[in-house]
Amino acid sequence: MTNLAENKSQETTIPDMKDIVALCKRRGFIFPASDIYGGLNGFWDYGPLGTELKNNIRDLWWKAMVVTPPIGPDGEPLQIVGVDSSIIQNPKAWVASGHVGGFSDPMVDCRETKKRYRADHLDVLIPKDGEGAWIAVPQDDETGVEAKRLKKFGKGRSIGAFDRKELPDVSTNDYAKIIAPDASEVGTLTEPKEFNLMFETYVGATQSEDSKAYLRPETAQGIFLNYKNVLDSSRVKIPFGIAQIGKAFRNEVNPRNFVFRSREFEQMEMEWFCHGNEAAMWREFWTNERKSWWESIGIRGDAMILREHGKDELSHYAKAGVGTIDIEYQFPFTAPGFGELEGIAHRCDYDLTQHQEHSGTKMEYIDPMDNQNRFIPHVIEPAAGLTRGVLTVLCEAYTIDESRPSGMYMNFKPAVAPKKAAILPLVAKDGMPELATKIYMDLREDMAIDLDIKQNIGKRYARQDEIGTPFCITVDGDSLNDNTVTIRHRNTMAQERIAIDNLKAYLIEKLAAF
């Protein structure tokens, strides 16, 4: 008997990042930006399938947040409205938010190699016996730099003969003893200097300090800037949320791990305005909601962890509150560890208070039931990366299966899959392409369908496995006589015969139940 279970248990083998990157390029999910000019570090373009995948994730988030927000603890649906604010805002907004003064990373330069490092991403190996160089190594040591540097500069000692300190914990008086990660001489690292991550531009024809503006480093501020407008123009009452999806830009010092940390990316953020007394309850509510949402789009619960920020990692706006929890995913490049996918922060009343002070506009909320009760709302912020979410879905879906010609398939949930079904005539003759086209025309209003006519059928199945299409529908010689087609299930490769008349209802039912 054929096994038609769709959700064949996922292989636990963690795929190799370079295979995922290669698949993305080969099949049109993600390309390096300006590829023909050799790319540009930290920038990526989404191809035909990557755009569909990203749009699907984006639309599912928007639906879960704005169109049908969750049911709140009191059993009533929550109120969340959307905005789409400008990427460039009045630069005063970024002074008020703290980004002009504080959105920076501590950097050190190597005078010998001219390389630049984030100080807080370097460790220093300090010889316990006081003999020889202090060896600086990357914390995120993907290519075995530490072992190589130890061999070269460690005087035959093993790692146990060294103490380890983060570079920011080393006194700058001791920098003369440090050998930088790529240098051959000691003492070439400069003292740490703060480097602001915002991209600058100029508004208007003259380029001066007065016309300087910034590309937004987070979508959140566009929400705070519109808080008053939304309150005055819609019928929302505290607690309520404002959601936004859009591009954000950060001149990351060290973009890496494919689209994980890029310089241009997309965020999906929601600012939940509530009373400060209820902030802890809402943070817990939104943490659970957000983790369940990632599960609903196909991320295994046990591939994610919740991690509470330590006091020393809290952002300036979160210091006084109940703190930040990250939802982290086990990416191939972090395994067995985890990397941030989304943060749920208690931003306190920091942003609205800052904008009130800097703009002179009152941000107080007046309780409609009790005019005496005026307060600046607190904010719980679930802030997710859309493009990082795409990477997560790609990593999670990549399933190694040596038994099939492609050696793998993408186990996308139908809701995120770029194509839900593919129509494949067995051969490109004898009336089969015409019947396939007729079926395609009948189905395409209801779901995203691929019609792929030419090439050997095995190669076409392999392509659909690689792009994660849940169902392939093959039109063969018999189809013309008996009005039936073969349906191949992506995960099990099982095949079954079905009447064309029942095809649409069959697919709708199967896709919903996947």
Ligand code: GAP
């Ligand atoms: N408004 C709060 C905020 O922006 P964040 O932790 O800096 O918080 C939120 O960013 C999310 O945006 C992160 O969890 C991550 O998914 C995504 N993100 C941040 N920087 C990114 C980058 N350089 N490249 C890709 N995604 C990034």
